[in-house]
Amino acid sequence: MPRYFIDAAVGVRDQRDLEGVIVLDDLSAHELAVATLHDLARIATAEGREEPLSATVRTGDGRILCTVSMTIQTHWCRDLGLAIDRTLTPAT
Numbered sequence: 001m002p003r004y005f006i007d008a009a010v011g012v013r014d015q016r017d018l019e020g021v022i023v024l025d026d027l028s029a030h031e032l033a034v035a036t037l038h039d040l041a042r043i044a045t046a047e048g049r050e051e052p053l054s055a056t057v058r059t060g061d062g063r064i065l066c067t068v069s070m071t072i073q074t075h076w077c078r079d080l081g082l083a084i085d086r087t088l089t090p091a092t
Helices: 026-046
Strands: 003-010 013-015 052-059 064-071
Touching: 003 026, 026 052, 026 064
Parallel strands: none
Antiparallel strands: 003 013, 003 052, 052 064
């Protein structure tokens, strides 16, 4: 089975995948990129970020297979009494 690399970007900050993952095929690698983007969106939303997010799939020989991207925003309704200015930080 082939090795793929999933590079992540939040705004202008890039995280290059140096380890890679072995999956069945190109479609499986794309699905992994979508899952990575989901995780990035969940974190960005919790932290109140409104930046473009992307996950790029590279093949073992360095060819770019695809890029999945999105921008996510949350608009709170103050009438609901929700915690609007909360920022989550990782546990130490």
